[in-house]
Amino acid sequence: MKPIIIDRLSISFGPIRVLHDVSFDVTAGECFGLVGESGSGKSTILRCASMLTDIWDGTVRIGEHDVRKMPVAERCRTVQMVFQDPYGSLHPRHSIRTALDEGLRINGFDDREARLAQAMRDVGLPVEFLDRYPHQLSGGQRQRVAIARALILEPDVLFLDEPTSALDVSVQAEVLNLLVRLQQEKGFTYLMVSHDLAVVDHMCDRFAIMQHGRIVEVLDRDAITGGGATQPYAKQLIDASLEYERAI
Amino acid sequence: MDPVLDIQRLSIRYAGAPAPAVRDVSFTLGRERLGIVGESGSGKSTVGRAIMRLLDTAEITADRMQFEEVDLLNAPERKMLDVRGKRMSMILQDPKFSLNPIQRCGHQIAEAYRTHVRCSKSEARARAIAMLEQVHIRDPERVYDLYPHEVSGGMGQRVMIAMMLLTDPDLVIADEPTSALDVTVRLQVLRILDGLVRDKGIGLIMISHDLNLVRAFCDRVLIMYAGRVVEALDARDLDNAQHPYSRGLLAAQPRIGGTREPLPVLARQDSWLEPLEAQA
Ligand SMILES: Nc1ncnc2c1ncn2[C@@H]1O[C@H](COP(=O)(O)OP(=O)(O)OP(=O)(O)O)[C@@H](O)[C@H]1O
Ligand SMILES: Nc1ncnc2c1ncn2[C@@H]1O[C@H](COP(=O)(O)OP(=O)(O)OP(=O)(O)O)[C@@H](O)[C@H]1O
Numbered sequence: 001m002k003p004i005i006i007d008r009l010s011i012s013f014g015p016i017r018v019l020h021d022v023s024f025d026v027t028a029g030e031c032f033g034l035v036g037e038s039g040s041g042k043s044t045i046l047r048c049a050s051m052l053t054d055i056w057d058g059t060v061r062i063g064e065h066d067v068r069k070m071p072v073a074e075r076c077r078t079v080q081m082v083f084q085d086p087y088g089s090l091h092p093r094h095s096i097r098t099a100l101d102e103g104l105r106i107n108g109f110d111d112r113e114a115r116l117a118q119a120m121r122d123v124g125l126p127v128e129f130l131d132r133y134p135h136q137l138s139g140g141q142r143q144r145v146a147i148a149r150a151l152i153l154e155p156d157v158l159f160l161d162e163p164t165s166a167l168d169v170s171v172q173a174e175v176l177n178l179l180v181r182l183q184q185e186k187g188f189t190y191l192m193v194s195h196d197l198a199v200v201d202h203m204c205d206r207f208a209i210m211q212h213g214r215i216v217e218v219l220d221r222d223a224i225t226g227g228g229a230t231q232p233y234a235k236q237l238i239d240a241s242l243e244y245e246r247a248i
Numbered sequence: 249m250d251p252v253l254d255i256q257r258l259s260i261r262y263a264g265a266p267a268p269a270v271r272d273v274s275f276t277l278g279r280e281r282l283g284i285v286g287e288s289g290s291g292k293s294t295v296g297r298a299i300m301r302l303l304d305t306a307e308i309t310a311d312r313m314q315f316e317e318v319d320l321l322n323a324p325e326r327k328m329l330d331v332r333g334k335r336m337s338m339i340l341q342d343p344k345f346s347l348n349p350i351q352r353c354g355h356q357i358a359e360a361y362r363t364h365v366r367c368s369k370s371e372a373r374a375r376a377i378a379m380l381e382q383v384h385i386r387d388p389e390r391v392y393d394l395y396p397h398e399v400s401g402g403m404g405q406r407v408m409i410a411m412m413l414l415t416d417p418d419l420v421i422a423d424e425p426t427s428a429l430d431v432t433v434r435l436q437v438l439r440i441l442d443g444l445v446r447d448k449g450i451g452l453i454m455i456s457h458d459l460n461l462v463r464a465f466c467d468r469v470l471i472m473y474a475g476r477v478v479e480a481l482d483a484r485d486l487d488n489a490q491h492p493y494s495r496g497l498l499a500a501q502p503r504i505g506g507t508r509e510p511l512p513v514l515a516r517q518d519s520w521l522e523p524l525e526a527q528a
């Protein structure tokens with residue numbers, strides 16, 4: 001089990017500062033949520049922490065190690081990411097089998113065929129879909145392939161960017177149950193972005209609320225129903241979500 | 249009033265697929281908000297793409313597929329070029345994939361406008377920026393100049409919506425248009441779509457996994473499972489849906505303040521392939 005420690009993470013694109021000194025810790029084995037305004041920088045935090053970009057300042061540690069200093073192969077086995085936008089993250093001319101097998105091969109896993117089949121079953125897809133291409137799948141099926149690709153490498157830490165927003169609630173339930181089971185069995189640590197506070201409430205122990213590239217407040221799950229938020233934007237977001245669930 | 253869209257017994261089989269992705273789907277759409285919910289892979293986007301005539305290699309059969317005076321089964325592609333994007337618009341499910349990766353977002357909106365309306369480049373730019381503002385993008389001038397990979401998920405969705413708003417369609421098919429938006433912005437965008445139905449009298453098909461949204465925002469709902477419409481009902485009655493798939497779907501929704509026990513999952517059964525009337 002590995003904790004995540006993010007300390008004064010900042011990034012700018014040209015003259016625009018997108019993250020301002022973002023700091024928070026995720027305990028080993030915890031599920032930590034990131035919620036907030038569209039465009040506030042949630043995906044950018046995940047992209048920085050997984051070194052998809054390295055033009056940021058600050059430090060990110062996973063377990064004992066600074067992510068900047070981890071060799072690529074080790075980083076791959078430690079952290080996997082499920083992207084918000086599964087189409088963009090799957091190569092259009094690679095079959096699903098190729099997409100899933102690549103990581104297994106590079107990281108020297110044995111029993112690859114059995115692992116591929118199990119990964120498909122875990123996310124509720126027929127094993128035959130291994131031979132399809134991304135454009136032959138529905139939006140939610142692609143998202144499940146992206147989840148399978150991350151899980152198959154058995155990383156310690158998973159960054160999940162809106163992992164279930166493209167799924168109907170029945171498939172979402174299966175994926176969330178799977179994530180909870182893996183967390184219990186294998187001690188995965190999750191950092192999960194979501195716009196759905198019901199999902200955050202179901203999955204996360206704590207969560208951070210973001211606006212304009214800053215963390216506004218870090219709250220316990222109970223703060224959603226218990227009125228525990230103190231910052232104006234945090235209160236507003238929680239109230240709007242409660243209202244939305246009752247009847248938009 | 250005549251319906252905007254009349255679809256009877258639509259079936260669609262992708263080239264090389266062993267079974268149809270959509271079977272015997274029938275519905276009519278007036279100047280209203282019709283929700284389509286259902287299982288991932290059940291054929292919702294496929295129905296939308298067939299109406300837009302975006303499936304050239306799939307085998308499509310129907311007793312009737314009528315959009316206003318256009319017979320969608322037989323209209324030549326020449327006619328469709330006049331209709332698609334102008335009189336009917338689809339907001340696609342994967343915004344970033346649907347946008348051209350090597351052109352700035354704002355430029356794409358402006359160009360889309362110029363294919364429909366004759367105007368100068370600077371006029372098109374001004375319209376595009378105004379539209380970005382209307383969909384509540386902060387700092388529309390900056391976002392105009394960003395490439396698709398530089399905008400956030402929710403900004404990409406709003407770029408797609410802005411593009412649609414610049415035209416003046418009678419039918420809008422919105423495929424998961426708000427899934428990446430926070431609740432506050434989502435409500436603002438829904439209000440815009442609502443305005444189109446109320447003020448301009450468009451027909452709106454809203455494909456969504458968000459049951460709260462469909463219940464409160466739509467007039468009617470179709471529930472799809474394995475390529476079929478298994479149940480159709482008034483949106484406000486969604487919680488009283490009867491089909492076993494619909495019941496399972498409603499039960500699987502997590503709730504704020506819920507128990508955190510494992511969520512109920514579906515035990516899918518072959519008999520679910522029958523629509524509600526045949527269940528009993
Ligand atoms: N490569 C880039 N170049 C310029 N701006 C960028 C780039 N990447 C991100 N941004 C900007 O950073 C901001 C934060 O984007 P980010 O994708 O992190 O938002 P988000 O919180 O994930 O939003 P959403 O909920 O809509 O997905 C946005 O204003 C975006 O335009
Ligand atoms: N080009 C294609 N070739 C073969 N099969 C396809 C193709 N495109 C989609 N399919 C299949 O058709 C079925 C219906 O897909 P569709 O995209 O319509 O589902 P959907 O209801 O929109 O699902 P989601 O909610 O996950 O987006 C799926 O099983 C999908 O795998």
Ligand SMILES: [Mg+2]
Nearest residue numbers: 043084400401
């Ligand atoms: Mg994002």
Ligand SMILES: [Mg+2]
Nearest residue numbers: 138139293341
């Ligand atoms: Mg779809």
